[in-house]
Amino acid sequence: QSALTQPPSVSGSPGQSVTISCTGTTSDVGSYNRVSWYQQSPGTAPKVIIYEVSNRPSGVPDRFSGSKSGNTASLTISGLQAGDEADYYCCSYRSDITYVFGSGTKVTVL
Amino acid sequence: QVHLVQSGAEVKMPGASVKISCKASGYIFTTYTMHWVRQAPGQRLEWMGWNKVANGNTGYSQNFHGRVTLTSDTSASMLYMELTSLTFEDTAIYYCVRGGGFSWFDFWGQGTLVTVSS
Numbered sequence: 304q305s306a307l308t309q310p311p312s313v314s315g316s317p318g319q320s321v322t323i324s325c326t327g328t329t330s331d332v333g334s335y336n337r338v339s340w341y342q343q344s345p346g347t348a349p350k351v352i353i354y355e356v357s358n359r360p361s362g363v364p365d366r367f368s369g370s371k372s373g374n375t376a377s378l379t380i381s382g383l384q385a386g387d388e389a390d391y392y393c394c395s396y397r398s399d400i401t402y403v404f405g406s407g408t409k410v411t412v413l
Numbered sequence: 414q415v416h417l418v419q420s421g422a423e424v425k426m427p428g429a430s431v432k433i434s435c436k437a438s439g440y441i442f443t444t445y446t447m448h449w450v451r452q453a454p455g456q457r458l459e460w461m462g463w464n465k466v467a468n469g470n471t472g473y474s475q476n477f478h479g480r481v482t483l484t485s486d487t488s489a490s491m492l493y494m495e496l497t498s499l500t501f502e503d504t505a506i507y508y509c510v511r512g513g514g515f516s517w518f519d520f521w522g523q524g525t526l527v528t529v530s531s
Binding site for chain 2: 306335337338339341343348349350351354355360392394396400401402403404405406407
């Protein structure tokens with residue numbers, strides 16, 4: 304099972320918006336609205352920030368938003384803050400009743 | 414509140430097996446499916462498998478070629494992950510994770526570092 308494809312890194316200045324893509328196949332991202340996104344700071348466990356493509360868990364700021372088109376899901380961080388610096392991973396349910404994570408994207412705030 | 418507390422770090426020789434435990438509390442144990450995810454140093458997250466603790470059904474990533482076994486003890490709210498035939502590439506932090514809803518992971522254990530070294 305190959306990882307979903309994410310850009311290795313994205314960067315932006317404080318206040319700007321950045322978007323991270325997550326490309327899969329018709330066996331995962333393209334067929335199910337079961338894409339989630341996780342934020343991971345160094346030395347800590349991941350934290351869910353988006354589930355089922357575009358839903359935010361309680362406590363996650365609305366600066367984080369998700370969407371999907373075809374086989375590609377996207378995470379947008381608006382109003383970028385220094386505290387948003389972290390690694391971000393997408394994850395999708397697959398047709399064989401398994402799950403697959405993305406390759407990960409490092410977000411840098413300039 | 415939900416807590417997932419994992420067993421401590423392990424050091425194993427190549428070819429050996431490791432079994433990690435995860436104690437769940439703060440919710441009805443049999444209501445949720447549990448997952449295991451690992452992360453090698455500096456690498457991406459890798460999903461390993463799921464365990465529907467209510468009936469013991471399991472599903473595994475093909476990437477582990479049958480080396481992973483997930484079990485649970487509902488009377489003790491405990492989860493277990495056993496990985497056999499360890500290689501250096503199995504050095505990683507292993508997380509037990511609760512499945513929130515049908516397709517996402519809402520609570521994570523603190524992680525257990527497994528080091529494979531000769």
